[in-house]
Amino acid sequence: MQNDNQKCGLSETKTGLFVDELFIESYVWYEKNWMHDDYEHMHQRYQLTYVTEGYQYFHIEQEIYLVPQNHVIWIPSNIKHRTTSEAKTVNLMTVLFKSVSDQDFYKDIHIFPAPPVLKEMLLYAYKWNKLLSEDEEQISFLKAILQSLPHFCNENEFLKIPVPADFRLIPVCNYINSNYQSNFDINNLAEIAQMSVRSLQRIFKNETGITLQKYMQLIRILKSIELINNEQYTLSEIAFKVGYKSLSAFTSSYFSMMKSKPKLKN
The missing domain is CATH 1.10.10.60 (Homeodomain-like)
Incomplete structure (x- = not known):
């Protein structure tokens, strides 16, 4: 069960500060009609968000990133961001990873269209939505998604609005x-x-x-x-x-x- 102060599986100890109290390596969060708090926050975990319907703007430092439907955004850990959207419906899937490799890809923000294979993998990962325990299949499957991201990334720099x-x-x-x-x-x-x-x-x-x-x-x-x-x-x-x-x-x-x-x- 999720506590009232938990969002994306993380505990919000104070406004905008999410503390990782999960023991599992990767956490899946899927939400329909997403209504995220419109204030700056950050996670200790690395964040992969897939927009299944609608679109979402991510405000990060001096940039505004648009993530349209069927696109993903990768956000490294401890990066302050806030989200906005005027879409009628916003459905998002977020996978939060506790640790990643030292590869440069994981240190930067990336936005790119999800290729068909990644879409299917993320949709399959729904079976672990909001689970606070993990089994062998979950561990290996979500790790495969994580390790494949650099190969899937076909970035579109024009989805970034410079401020x-x-x-x-x-x-x-x-x-x-x-x-x-x-x-x-x-x-x-x-x-x-x-x-x-x-x-x-x-x-x-x-x-x-x-x-x-x-x-x-x-x-x-x-x-x-x-x-x-x-x-x-x-x-x-x-x-x-x-x-x-x-x-x-x-x-x-x-x-x-x-x-x-x-x-x-x-």
Whole structure:
């Protein structure tokens, strides 16, 4: 049985601090209609989260990571993060690992689409959902998932939204996030940042690693993923809602980032 103060199998001793009191090596947690606390927290265990339905944003340090449906995120231990989502339904499976190998992969955050074999393995792992004891099969099976992750990882860097540290750029990002449907005027953005156009372009690229144009494209595509998830619009309607003048232009932009064409669930 789970105690009232347990979340993801870990005991929350105070807000945002999860203490590992489990004796098992790996713990499986699957939850429908996920409602995670909207505050920063961290786990002592390593975290693998698979989004089976909906999407989830992970806010980690100066980055915001989007994990769409059928994608996984790997978070090393003791990394502060919080989650948000406006999806109608968010179903997640999380596997928490007590220890990992010294391989560099496990030291960094990774987001990538779950290949069919990994999906099937994670769905099979549901049989151990919330169990506080483990048997030989569970130990070997979850260890196989853990050891296979570096080979499954086909990372998409564009699922990461950079957040600049320079306070002058925050209003610029906020403006683009609120007005992504329209093409922005670079002079207007420079005025918002209270700097020259050349300085804005240079500092934004240095702070985020991408240009203002690429940032706009990134926001549009991530917003389209949200709309696709809501299942209320056609792809043509979604294309116009996020600022593209044609479905073909939207499809091309989407493919350049996601490496797949946009498609509705049904």
